[in-house]
Amino acid sequence: MDYRASTKQLIVFSIDLYRDRGSDMIEPENHREPESPDPDEIRRKHGEEMRNRFGRDMFNDFDIDDPRFGDNLFPILDEMLEKCPVARSHVGSGYWVVSRNADVRRIGQDWRTFSSAKGYQPNRPAGLPYLMPEESDPPKHTAWRDVLNPHLSPRAVAKYDAQIRADANTLIDRFIDRGECEFISEFGAKLPGWAFFKNVLGVPVDDLDQLVQGVHNGTFAPREERPAHFGKVFEYLGNYLTFRRDQPPRGDLVDTIAAGVEYEPGVLCPWEDRVSILVDLTFGGIATTTYVMAASLHYLATHPGVREALVDDPGSMDRAVEEFVRVFPPVVALGRTCTREVEVAGTKMKQGDFVLLNYAASSRDPRVVQEPTKIDITRESVLHSAFGVGVHRCIGSNLARLELKATFEEWLKRIPDFAVKGGTGPTYETGILRVMKQLHLVF
Ligand code: HEM
Numbered sequence: 001m002d003y004r005a006s007t008k009q010l011i012v013f014s015i016d017l018y019r020d021r022g023s024d025m026i027e028p029e030n031h032r033e034p035e036s037p038d039p040d041e042i043r044r045k046h047g048e049e050m051r052n053r054f055g056r057d058m059f060n061d062f063d064i065d066d067p068r069f070g071d072n073l074f075p076i077l078d079e080m081l082e083k084c085p086v087a088r089s090h091v092g093s094g095y096w097v098v099s100r101n102a103d104v105r106r107i108g109q110d111w112r113t114f115s116s117a118k119g120y121q122p123n124r125p126a127g128l129p130y131l132m133p134e135e136s137d138p139p140k141h142t143a144w145r146d147v148l149n150p151h152l153s154p155r156a157v158a159k160y161d162a163q164i165r166a167d168a169n170t171l172i173d174r175f176i177d178r179g180e181c182e183f184i185s186e187f188g189a190k191l192p193g194w195a196f197f198k199n200v201l202g203v204p205v206d207d208l209d210q211l212v213q214g215v216h217n218g219t220f221a222p223r224e225e226r227p228a229h230f231g232k233v234f235e236y237l238g239n240y241l242t243f244r245r246d247q248p249p250r251g252d253l254v255d256t257i258a259a260g261v262e263y264e265p266g267v268l269c270p271w272e273d274r275v276s277i278l279v280d281l282t283f284g285g286i287a288t289t290t291y292v293m294a295a296s297l298h299y300l301a302t303h304p305g306v307r308e309a310l311v312d313d314p315g316s317m318d319r320a321v322e323e324f325v326r327v328f329p330p331v332v333a334l335g336r337t338c339t340r341e342v343e344v345a346g347t348k349m350k351q352g353d354f355v356l357l358n359y360a361a362s363s364r365d366p367r368v369v370q371e372p373t374k375i376d377i378t379r380e381s382v383l384h385s386a387f388g389v390g391v392h393r394c395i396g397s398n399l400a401r402l403e404l405k406a407t408f409e410e411w412l413k414r415i416p417d418f419a420v421k422g423g424t425g426p427t428y429e430t431g432i433l434r435v436m437k438q439l440h441l442v443f
Pocket of ligand 1: 116120133134135145196280281282283284285286288289292325329330331334335359385386387388389391392393394395396397399400
């Protein structure tokens with residue numbers, strides 16, 4: 001198997017990292033899979049081995065919410081990539097998990113066969129309001145993205161840079177003299193929310209903690225409790241959108257959302273969909289970037305050589321940010337529903353089957369990334385699927401990159417030397433998203 005990146009791949013990660021790219025991945029050239037044996041046989045063959053190693057047969061009996069998956073995340077992803085292109089889950093009504101880069105890419109790009117309109121999570125709890133644009137397909141999805149994208153383009157978000165850096169410093173000021181901090185509560189869970197609330201939504205940040213908690217519980221609480229937690233987030237943001245609708249326009253993203261889009265000529269979308277757009281953006285804006293920040297700082301705290309290299313060569317920051325997003329993916333996997341019978345890597349899926357796109361795995365696929373398990377901030381080419389693939393590709397990726405770059409640069413300026421506090425270590429929670437719960441740093 002040829003693991004070398006092709007010339008075409010090298011070109012994709014161009015000098016201009018902030019260019020709005022349609023996709024972060026490209027088709028590997030000249031790559032041919034070996035003849036694949038029966039996928040059921042592969043799953044069966046390795047099932048026992050997985051059970052012995054991880055306490056659960058992650059190939060035939062996968063559960064994204066099983067703590068054993070989160071505790072062994074990267075070894076399990078690598079096993080899936082090597083041995084099991086499509087894993088099976090029997091949890092609830094069951095689902096498939098597709099891991100290899102080429103398969104994830106194919107599914108992400110084929111929204112007609114793999115629809116988002118029935119939700120992004122497996123066994124979607126009853127009563128959970130739908131999130132737009134995430135849980136919709138074209139043409140509704142296109143109508144929304146067309147009006148939302150300009151507000152989050154590289155150029156649009158660049159004007160928030162100074163404010164984000166000032167906020168990073170305000171947060172650092174609060175703990176720097178103490179010589180230690182709990183990074184998540186004192187910085188990581190705050191900065192992305194501040195960046196989004198102050199700059200994009202134009203609201204005060206007083207209620208941010210409540211929204212962060214609502215989104216967290218809506219994602220990780222027992223399934224039957226999730227709708228109530230998300231319900232509170234809908235209520236809060238619905239009130240804000242109503243308030244803004246009745247205010248003079250500011251020409252911002254919120255005005256665009258409040259004005260709505262037409263789903264058909266002359267047919268304006270319902271008000272609930274506009275609130276849902278605001279919720280989805282807030283969800284994306286506060287639930288993801290924190291993990292990349294925290295996991296990267298943990299890595300830098302434990303790898304002084306890499307930290308020094310970044311301080312000595314600030315020009316390497318863009319590549320470092322991209323590599324950190326690749327290796328510390330906050331979105332582990334999101335799903336689609338098959339609209340017809342289809343075959344993926346030899347596995348037959350029926351109409352109505354739910355399939356998870358294992359974004360976290362596909363960013364580590366040796367078929368497209370050289371030495372994928374190695375964290376290398378000097379990579380010439382950083383190909384990953386951490387921001388998704390196809391029409392649903394992350395709308396907030398430019399803002400996320402800006403927040404990450406500002407955080408690392410301002411942090412290293414003020415706190416170039418730091419370590420994990422003795423006797424502590426990071427703690428995580430993992431499901432469709434991965435979050436770090438605590439990180440104690442000393443400096
Ligand atoms: C490092 C940070 C982030 C990562 C890794 C990330 C990852 C992703 C991924 C994988 C998707 C694709 C979903 C799918 O395939 O169904 C996505 C979509 C989305 N993201 Fe992000 N995201 C990040 C930051 C943000 C931010 C800062 C915002 C808001 C400003 C945001 C808002 C959204 C929204 C609204 C969607 C749905 C887009 C659609 O369905 O068209 N994300 N994100």
